[in-house]
Amino acid sequence: MWPPDDPDDRDERPVTRILLVNALPLAGVLLLDWNVAALVVLYWLEVGVVLWWALAVAPFAERPSAYPEEQAISGAFRYRRGGVSIPRTGLEIRVHNLPVVAIGAAGFGLAWLVLALLTVGFLGNSPSAARLTEPERLLSLAAFGMVTFASHGASTLSTYVFDRRYRECSAQEPVKAAVFPLMAIGTIVAVVGPAVEATGSGLPLLVGIVFAKFLVDLVIAYWDRIRGFDAKTGGWLGVSDDDSPAWDSGPLEDVPSRPDVTIRPRRLGVVIDGTARGFSTGVAAFALLVAVVLLALGASASILLIVALSLGLVAVVGLVDRSLRYWWMEYRIHEADGGNGRGCLVVFDRLLGEPQWRLEPRHLASAIRESSRVDRLLGTTTIAVELARQERTIRLAHLTESDARRVLEAFGGSEETDASRADAAARSG
Incomplete structure (x- = not known):
């Protein structure tokens, strides 16, 4: 389930x-x-329910996820505004x-399917599994599955939507929360289940499986208390870290x-740069x-075809990554903003139809020229903009000399922002 964000307000609901x-x-x-096969199927279904609800609520998170911005393809989305709003809910798939x-x-x-092969598949030919086809057992299993789905759904929606938890977290948090039940419940059904089957599915061991599952759910329910305890005791459990950066993902005002x-960037530069990076x-x-190595060992020359396909794949990945970052970008310069004499630059994504950044001189620590090999080849320039109050660099790539x-x-500078303003901005930050 989704770990609660405020234990003082949610003590009763998770336990119930x-x-x-x-x-x-x-x-x-x-x-x-019920026998061990029934419990294995039930807990396997519950793992699927937990994964389903984690992925169902993750798209609404407002904070960016904590992964490198330089990461291929996914890094291009990290600080990207835009999405699809759900009418009358205030929610947006970002x-x-x-x-x-x-x-x-x-x-x-894939992990859920592998878990099925290791557990449900292992018990497929056992006598206890054969009894699952009995109508009353199928009916009881179906009823349990529906109750589990509804229970996890109510808990997740209550915490995430109605309590507006999605405003304070990243998409990684609910997905990470699904890892623990996947591992814990998977261990229970993969290790304890076959052992119970080998002993004839004795009642004490079956009750032990249920009790172990209950303890797993308690840990998940009080995950935030555990993280708080870990933070106060020096982080020796390694669960207190939250690397999700603060960032307003809403539309620019x-x-x-x-x-x-x-x-606009020179598109030939985007193509060459993406292919070269791949x-x-x-x-x-x-x-x-x-x-x-394989050719030296006498392998067939057909290995070259596989290598060519591999190189083509990485080139496509690099090209897609650079295209998502720059192909549809448009840099809109406003020479006077609100009569204050200051210009601003709006970074606009034409693919999403959303402005991404509004940059004014007072927001910057520096704006300097960079020249990559592709820039030198094409005679273009990349402007690296350092934000004054954020540890971020925004690159305006592959601009012609006049556009740069x-x-x-x-x-506010003919070639680059002067160092005195950069130092002042750094001190004020």
Whole structure:
């Protein structure tokens, strides 16, 4: 389930839900003569329910996830504004959460299927599994599954939506919260389940499985208390860290509507840079090394086709990454903003139809030229903008020389912002 954010307000609800969910399998063991196969199926289904609800609420998180901004493809989404609003709810499926949801769905979905092979598949030919096809057992299992889905859903929606927890967390938090039940419940059904089956599914051991599952749920319910305790005791448990940075992912306010100058990156630079970055990754170097070794050992020349496909794949990844970052970007310069004599630059994403950043001279620590190999090849320039109050760098890539001068002039300098203003901004931050 979703770990509660304020234990003082949520002491009762998690315990009530836990008692309800864990009372049902215990009643099944005591009253309906459930066996280990039934418990394995039930807990496997519950793992799937936990994963489902974690991925269902993750897209609404407002804070960016804590992964490197330089990471291929997913890093391009980290500080990206925009999304799809759900009418009459105040919720928005935010585009910066899509990589976490996609990776979580693929990775955890695969882990859930592997868990099925290790548990449900292991018991498939056992006598206890054969009894699952009895109508009354199928009906009771279906009823338990519906109660579990509704219980986890009510708890997650109450904490995440109605208590507006989504405003304070990143998409990684609910997905990370699903890792513990996946591992803990998976261990219970994978290790204890076969042992119980080998001993004839004795009642004491079956009750022991239910009790172990109850303890797992208690840990999940009081996860925030555990994290708080870990933070106060020096972090020796390693669960208190929260690297999710603060960032307002909502739409920008007071964005001027009519720019004086509109600048776009040179697209040939985006294509060449993306392809080159793909080839320069460790994957490409590893593929070439493997090919050389295999050819030296007498492998067929067809290995070169596999290497070519691998290189093509990494080139596509690099190209997609650079395109998401720069292809649809537009830099809109406003020479006068609100009559105060200061210019501003709005970074606008034409793909999403959303302004991403509004940059004024007072927001900057520095704005300097950078020249990559692609820039030198094409005669373009990249402007690296350091924000004064955030440890962030925004790059305006592959600009022509005249466009680069316009950008620097909008920031108050003919070539680059002077060092005295950068020092003053750093001291004020």
